[in-house]
Amino acid sequence: MFGFSSAQWKVFLLLVALIIVSPYVLYPIFLMRVLCMALFACAFNLMVGYVGLLSFGHAAFFGMGGYVAAWTIKFWHVDAVVAIILGGLTGAVLGLCLGYLAIRRSGIYFAMITLALAQMVYFFCLEVPFTGGEDGIQQVPRGHLFGVINLNDDMAMYWVVAVVFIGGFLLIHRIIHSPFGQVLKAIRENEPRATSLGYRTDDYKLIAFILSSMLSGLAGGTKAIVFGIATLTDVHYSTSGEVVLTTLLGGLGTVFGPLVGATVVTAMENYLAQFGSWVTVTQGAIFVICVLAFRRGIVGEIGAALKLGL
């Protein structure tokens, strides 16, 4: 029903098993960070891997989703689930506005336009009072899920994040393997031809962009609730760069690549955090090495070696 191949089913079941087992072995906070980044990267991958448009402004959706989720849960005292959904909706609305402008151009212009528009969102967040400016929105309570389950327990929070991630992951997979997704791939391969077959390619691109930004907002909202804070870092363009790196390292256009990339990048940031700017240097070096030596990414290379589409 989700369009997985048999190999992908096996890997997916393995993945679910890993998600269930890992919090008993690893630090749940770290895992939640990985899952939020992974969902963000999956959403980004929907654009770059399947529509062929590289957005350099996805931090805008991730960060704004975080702000709205944090704000609504702190000041309106909404349920965590509602806050996460509102984060996703924020991403979608912002994606509609930015996407409407950005899809007018393609290739590197698309990258530059999304970067510039996201920069505009960043300056907006810096100025308006609701984001708290440099301080951000701090001490966001996690609250109780459906008014019952106490989310201040990290394990309870972890299951919520896991469900959000798996839900988003399956949704993306469903989208890619729907007739709509096939049209997206056709646009990526040969846009004039898709146009000549009667598809309004701009509409398809815009819808894909909105879906991608919605899921980015969802990921941002979830992250803000997990860490109880929404700051300017998440709307800054370095976050956009990070999601590009995550997806490139894992494998552009692969199903499991973004998750692998998110695990590696988050782990690296964790261990290198004490070395200050070496994180940036390492990230840059990984970019260079990926582009020069293995453009298919980790999962892409493994898939090519095993002759499987992962």
Added chain:
Amino acid sequence: MLMIFGVPAPLLFGQLLLGLINGAFYAMLSLGLAVIFGMLNIINFAHGALFMMGAFAAWMLLAYGGIGYFPALIIAPLIIGAFGILLERTLIYRMYKLDHLYGLLLTFGLALVIEGLFRNYYGSSGLPYQIPQVLEGATNLGFMFLPIYRAWVVAAALVVCFATWAILEKTPLGATLRAATENAPLVQAFGVDVPRVITLTFGGGVALAAFAGVLAAPIYSVNPNMGDNFINTVFAVVVIGGMGSILGAILTGFGLGVIEGLTKVFWPQASATVVFVVMVIVLLTMPRGLFGKRA
């Protein structure tokens, strides 16, 4: 005091001058980007980092070598331009046969490495660089005080921009370059060493960024993030102007700087976003940019 549109004249002219200075940097950086893009079909995301390296080169020449501002204005672009040529010959040339996006990703990675390294060794607080003695002080124009260094920056930028334009549009070398941009295989068939032209173009574009960096050193503090602050706006400038025309890049750069300066007078909060707003309007009305060529 003279008032214009309800604003004191010195304030208005002061911001206008600041706008012109920012515009001068936008123009020089977007010019370099456009020249590089024309030849290499690559958007150089490392342009901001190379601009920053230019400023640091000037600072190092003074701190370690005792070499002053005016020699640095020549030497720093030469050093950084050579560094750019090294980058092109070792890494960037591998991108020519690939999708354009890989060039963007590679140069973005290079920018991260360069900025990260500088931040490690020099911190991010910034280093001071003195204005050279002959350019210190200000002169009273009657309606405002004009700091001499700022006037010098605008003048130097204008000269360099129009020299670049003249070289590209009015000399045989420029004609070869433009021909190679249009149709590289044909130019190569005429006996021009096109790969060398490409390398030198990249070096030239980088040198231009470094020159801008040296000019910027006494105005902004020399710090690893100084390119970062500029480059995002410069990308918007490039989108607005379109990358088809050299003169277009210069005009758009200066024009947007002035618009930004004026916004600072009348609505300070919006000054950071006004360039992006202009970009949105341009995208809605003429998606190819003001001076863009038809595809």
